[in-house]
Amino acid sequence: MVLKLYGSRWSPNAKRVAMVLREKEVPFEAIEVDMLHSEAEYLKHQPFGEVPYIDDDGFILYESRAICRYICKKYPNRGTSLVPTALKDYALFEQAASMECWNFDVHVSVAVLESVIKPALGKPMNKTNYMHAVQRLNARLEVYDEILSRQRYLCGNEISLVDLFHIPNAVELExxxxxxxxxxxxxxxxxxxxxxxxxxxxxxxxxESYRV
Ligand SMILES: N[C@@H](CCC(=O)N[C@@H](CS)C(=O)NCC(=O)O)C(=O)O
Structure with a gap:
């Protein structure tokens, strides 16, 4: 059965998974769902009521980055190679993956919340929170620039999941x-x-949708 991606056209986290499925040339069916869920049936699949999650022939998995890793592990020889296998290269990949979460996404998420999500929901933007998030991000990007002066991508000279993980939320900010x-x-x-x-x-x- 074709892999099902439950997500939303508004969700950067669902787009992260859709992009990696495309890189790995894995066919999938994208199923559009609302972003906020509290029904018991939905929470069985995604207990936080968020998107995305996948149903891979009955195997349910949520958390966009975990889904992407699963896809790479399941299809190591298909499409773009996105996770290094040699021990030290893999360790550097995990280092860069943590960097994306704790030095990038944590700040981008606050900036996107203030500049994109709150205005879309008709709520006032907190400019102080926004400015602080962008300042913190800017300081981290100084280090990114130094890393990228020595290598083409964030965990070496080959593209990896880590580079791709950055795209959807940063595009929202841009x-x-x-x-x-x-x-x-x-x-x-x-x-x-x-x-x-x-x-x-x-x-x-x-x-309109991120359907295949
Ligand atoms: N860490 C989760 C985050 C999921 C998430 O925050 N999804 C958003 C859409 S991009 C959502 O469903 N928001 C609704 C909510 O916060 O309840 C992942 O990467 O999958």
């Missing part, structure tokens, strides 16, 4: 008018290269 990813030469080179990947262009161009 669309809200924040151009911090273009301020430094190596960072900007890396970012522009990611944005033209076929997998992302495909997901991003599906405004």
């Amino acid at each position: 669309e809200a008018g924040c151009d911090v990813l273009h301020h430094r030469p190596n960072l900007s080179r890396w970012w522009k290269e990611l944005l033209v990947r076929k997998s992302w262009k495909n997901v991003a161009s599906r405004i």
Whole structure:
């Protein structure tokens, strides 16, 4: 049975999974669901009531980054190779993956909450929170630029899941008018290269839905 991705066209986390499925050339059916759920039936699959989750022939998995890792592990020889296997390369991959969570996404998420989500819900933006998040992000991006001056991607010279993990939330921020990813030469080179990947262009161009 074809893998089912339960997500939303508004969800960066669902887009992360859709993009990786495309990189890995894994066919899937995208099923559009609401973002907020509290019904017991839905919570059996995603206990936090969020999107995305997948149903892979009865195997249910949530958390977008965990889903992406699962897909890479299940299809090691299909599509783009996105997780290194040699011990030290894998360790560097995990280091970069933690960096994405704790030095990037944690700040981008606050900035997106203030500049995109709250306005969309008709709630006032907290400009102080937004400015602090962008300042903290900017400081971390200085280190990103230094890393990217020595290597093409975040965990070496080959693309990995880590690079792709950055895209969906950062695009939201960029669309809200924040151009911090273009301020430094190596960072900007890396970012522009990611944005033209076929997998992302495909997901991003599906405004109505991220269906195959
Ligand atoms: N860490 C989770 C986050 C999931 C998440 O926050 N999804 C958002 C949409 S991008 C959502 O469902 N929000 C509704 C809510 O917060 O209840 C993942 O990566 O899958």
